Amino acid sequence: MSLDVLWFILIAVLYTGYFVLEGFDYGVGMLMPFLGKNDEQRRLIINSIGPFWDGNEVWLLTAGGATFAAFPNWYATLFSGFYLALFLMLLALIGRGVAFEFRSKVDSQAWRNTWDWVIFTGSLLPALLWGVALANLMQGVPIDAQMNFTGNFFTLLSPYTVVGGLSMVLMFALHGALFLSLRTVGELQVRARQTARRVGMWTTIVMFVFVLLSYFFTDMFTKIGVDPGPVPVLAGLVLISVAFFIRVKKDGWAFAMTSVTIVLSTATIFLGLFPRVMVSSTNPAWSLTIYNASSSHYTLTVMTIVAFSLVPIVLAYQIWTYWVFRKRLQPGGHLDY
Amino acid sequence: MLQVLLDRWQFGVTTVYHFLFVPLTIGLIFLIAVMESIYVASGNEDYKKMAKFWGNLFLINFAVGVVTGIMQEFQFGMNWSNYSRFVGDVFGAPLAVEALAAFFLESTFLGIWVFGWDRVSKRVHLTAVWMVAFGTTLSAFWILAANAFMQEPVGYVLRHGRAEMDSFGALLINPQLWVEFPHVWFAALSTATFFVAGISAYYILRGRSKKIFMNSFKIAVSFGLVGSVLVAVVGHEQAQHLVTAQPMKMAASEALWNTSAEHASWNLLAGIDQASHRNTFQVQVPYALSILAYNHPYGKVEGINQLQAQYVQKYGPGNYIPPVWITFYTFRIMVLAGVVMILLALYGVYLMLRDKLEGHRKYYKWMIWAIALPYIGNTTGWIMTEIGRQPWAVFGLLKTANGDSPTVGPALVWTTLIGFALVYGILAVVDVYLLVKNIKMGPDGEDLAHRRALEDGVGAVI
Numbered sequence: 001m002s003l004d005v006l007w008f009i010l011i012a013v014l015y016t017g018y019f020v021l022e023g024f025d026y027g028v029g030m031l032m033p034f035l036g037k038n039d040e041q042r043r044l045i046i047n048s049i050g051p052f053w054d055g056n057e058v059w060l061l062t063a064g065g066a067t068f069a070a071f072p073n074w075y076a077t078l079f080s081g082f083y084l085a086l087f088l089m090l091l092a093l094i095g096r097g098v099a100f101e102f103r104s105k106v107d108s109q110a111w112r113n114t115w116d117w118v119i120f121t122g123s124l125l126p127a128l129l130w131g132v133a134l135a136n137l138m139q140g141v142p143i144d145a146q147m148n149f150t151g152n153f154f155t156l157l158s159p160y161t162v163v164g165g166l167s168m169v170l171m172f173a174l175h176g177a178l179f180l181s182l183r184t185v186g187e188l189q190v191r192a193r194q195t196a197r198r199v200g201m202w203t204t205i206v207m208f209v210f211v212l213l214s215y216f217f218t219d220m221f222t223k224i225g226v227d228p229g230p231v232p233v234l235a236g237l238v239l240i241s242v243a244f245f246i247r248v249k250k251d252g253w254a255f256a257m258t259s260v261t262i263v264l265s266t267a268t269i270f271l272g273l274f275p276r277v278m279v280s281s282t283n284p285a286w287s288l289t290i291y292n293a294s295s296s297h298y299t300l301t302v303m304t305i306v307a308f309s310l311v312p313i314v315l316a317y318q319i320w321t322y323w324v325f326r327k328r329l330q331p332g333g334h335l336d337y
Numbered sequence: 338m339l340q341v342l343l344d345r346w347q348f349g350v351t352t353v354y355h356f357l358f359v360p361l362t363i364g365l366i367f368l369i370a371v372m373e374s375i376y377v378a379s380g381n382e383d384y385k386k387m388a389k390f391w392g393n394l395f396l397i398n399f400a401v402g403v404v405t406g407i408m409q410e411f412q413f414g415m416n417w418s419n420y421s422r423f424v425g426d427v428f429g430a431p432l433a434v435e436a437l438a439a440f441f442l443e444s445t446f447l448g449i450w451v452f453g454w455d456r457v458s459k460r461v462h463l464t465a466v467w468m469v470a471f472g473t474t475l476s477a478f479w480i481l482a483a484n485a486f487m488q489e490p491v492g493y494v495l496r497h498g499r500a501e502m503d504s505f506g507a508l509l510i511n512p513q514l515w516v517e518f519p520h521v522w523f524a525a526l527s528t529a530t531f532f533v534a535g536i537s538a539y540y541i542l543r544g545r546s547k548k549i550f551m552n553s554f555k556i557a558v559s560f561g562l563v564g565s566v567l568v569a570v571v572g573h574e575q576a577q578h579l580v581t582a583q584p585m586k587m588a589a590s591e592a593l594w595n596t597s598a599e600h601a602s603w604n605l606l607a608g609i610d611q612a613s614h615r616n617t618f619q620v621q622v623p624y625a626l627s628i629l630a631y632n633h634p635y636g637k638v639e640g641i642n643q644l645q646a647q648y649v650q651k652y653g654p655g656n657y658i659p660p661v662w663i664t665f666y667t668f669r670i671m672v673l674a675g676v677v678m679i680l681l682a683l684y685g686v687y688l689m690l691r692d693k694l695e696g697h698r699k700y701y702k703w704m705i706w707a708i709a710l711p712y713i714g715n716t717t718g719w720i721m722t723e724i725g726r727q728p729w730a731v732f733g734l735l736k737t738a739n740g741d742s743p744t745v746g747p748a749l750v751w752t753t754l755i756g757f758a759l760v761y762g763i764l765a766v767v768d769v770y771l772l773v774k775n776i777k778m779g780p781d782g783e784d785l786a787h788r789r790a791l792e793d794g795v796g797a798v799i
């Protein structure tokens with residue numbers, strides 16, 4: 001396997017890690033104002049992701065950094081092209097990050113309501129924007145011969161890409177509701193499960209609509225034909241199984257299944273793109289590929305050594321923290337956030 | 338041209354702002370780790386309380402540092418896409434390693450530290466705080482490896498119309514990195530020590546939780562002396578390195594228009610007339626510039642005019658002179674802040690050794706105001722080093738003016754510049770409000786309500 005291909009896979013893995021992990025904490029953030037009926041419940045909800053969310057977000061930072069290092073042209077085109085979208089996402093992430101820390105520091109309803117709003121928006125917006133962005137990546141965007149994006153913010157918005165955004169929001173909300181059902185007890189757990197069931201139905205419907213639309217709005221059909229292959233089909237089947245696991249109250253299994261759905265969906269997108277990383281809708285020849293966007297062989301070799309020595313260590317201690325904080329949060333206990 | 342100007346303002350504003358929070362993060366977590374180590378070794382609960390109190394302030398500060406850091410990683414691609422394409426092969430690597438090696442470490446173990454007081458053993462908890470401290474230092478190392486490449490590009494070849502890495506090792510042993518990294522690290526330590534000392538002074542003056550804050554103060558002043566002296570020593574080495582690596586920055590930071598005599602005098606102050614390449618007045622210290630540049634009272638230092646002529650020959654026509662007055666005065670303000678810090682720390686350690694700290698109210702009052710000094714030093718230091726490198730983004734390789742994103746346009750940069758400035762402004766207000774509130778509440782904040790109830794009870798009886 002050439003290093004370009006290996007790094008395409010590694011970056012796909014990093015984005016997958018980001019979507020699976022931060023996906024649930026975005027979901028928890030979106031659901032927090034609705035599921036938390038009083039301040040203690042809201043604090044319980046926020047504390048359920050307390051020790052994790054920041055580590056989850058680093059998956060995004062690492063994906064960004066790795067894109068810069070391994071595919072500088074991809075990084076440059078994507079970040080300068082999706083400019084306003086990234087700006088909005090940054091504002092959302094900035095607000096959300098400080099909101100978790102600041103919310104509990106002042107004992108005032110107005111203060112906490114304000115930060116609740118920031119957490120809600122700050123969790124919803126990145127999910128929506130990533131959905132829109134991924135749909136655009138699949139569909140292609142105007143890119144000139146110099147690899148520069150020539151559209152604007154509104155080029156990125158179309159019915160198809162908005163459905164993409166919506167399906168990501170719903171997917172993360174479902175994922176988050178299931179995470180909550182694993183971390184809480186009693187009333188909150190029951191409500192999280194109910195929400196998962198309701199959101200789950202809509203997630204399944206919108207995801208299938210999105211897949212269907214993808215046949216018409218992307219080159220998926222011409223590229224692979226009617227049968228999309230095992231990965232997306234399995235993603236669909238796994239998503240359908242979530243409803244079953246919720247009904248039999250196997251929250252852990254249900255959460256595992258949404259995780260698998262996210263992994264397989266992300267894999268589908270990257271498989272669909274390969275070997276392109278940014279599809280040019282202006283002229284297919286101007287698309288960025290893993291070959292014309294990548295770093296030199298030397299840099300990729302160095303980065304491969306670094307990645308293969310550090311990623312296992314990172315995974316080990318991140319898994320360990322999930323183990324340390326495996327106990328459900330009980331009402332009436334001490335809350336840090 | 339307008340766009341590059343806006344891009345630069347955005348980079349300047351967001352980076353200076355980000356770096357208001359970073360040094361305190363790096364230095365304070367180190368001090369907290371020291372405090373918790375004392376707690377674990379001695380079992381003295383006061384040190385646990387101490388670590389928790391400073392930990393609270395650390396978290397408020399850290400939150401803003403983290404979220405503004407995301408912007409730092411993204412804006413190279415957003416506003417500087419040509420830069421990213423040109424140097425990404427070299428420059429991207431340390432950024433990726435920073436995320437992989439440092440960000441994961443600090444965020445994950447901070448989670449353990451904050452939420453794990455009752456969930457993990459004392460030793461594991463202590464290990465966690467040291468891991469966070471190690472992570473923040475590692476983060477500084479990698480991002481400065483990237484910055485050092487911009488100051489002094491090494492380990493690359495020009496190939497395929499861009500800079501490609503040909504030695505990762507060279508990036509890591511870049512001489513610029515090894516003066517810059519310790520300078521920044523000791524500056525961070527000094528920042529935290531003056532922060533801790535100043536806030537402890539506030540408590541000592543009010544006679545609140547005296548034992549905890551006397552001990553905090555002593556820890557802070559001791560490390561403060563080490564930090565502020567070493568930041569100056571390493572800074573001096575950095576200046577000497579500048580003479581060979583970036584002589585133009587050196588000349589500009591000294592307002593030295595023409596190459597000096599064998600015994601170079603140092604301009605303490607100067608009136609700078611950049612248009613006609615001369616100083617309207619100057620207050621000089623004989624021999625001092627030679628000492629600054631070579632550590633000896635002799636040695637010529639090259640002047641701006643001569644360097645400009647050399648650079649025109651080497652790089653083609655153009656203006657290679659950075660804004661001299663900014664470089665000159667930010668350097669002096671930084672040095673002044675550093676010198677005052679050394680004196681204050683020296684005096685504090687002197688008082689401590691003679692056991693006279695108790696009751697020296699004036700000194701404590703100074704130390705409250707002195708919290709501002711490291712912030713002034715850090716900010717002017719970075720402005721000097723980045724402005725002094727202009728017109729280059731990467732010295733000798735890529736001019737700042739050629740690094741922007743060709744299809745973004747000034748309107749969008751205006752939008753994000755104003756947007757970030759607004760949000761950052763609000764964040765600053767909230768952050769300071771919360772810090773002040775937490776400081777006033779004190780280490781016993783949690784039992785404060787309880788104590789009030791007790792006092793009220795006592796009052797009713799009397």
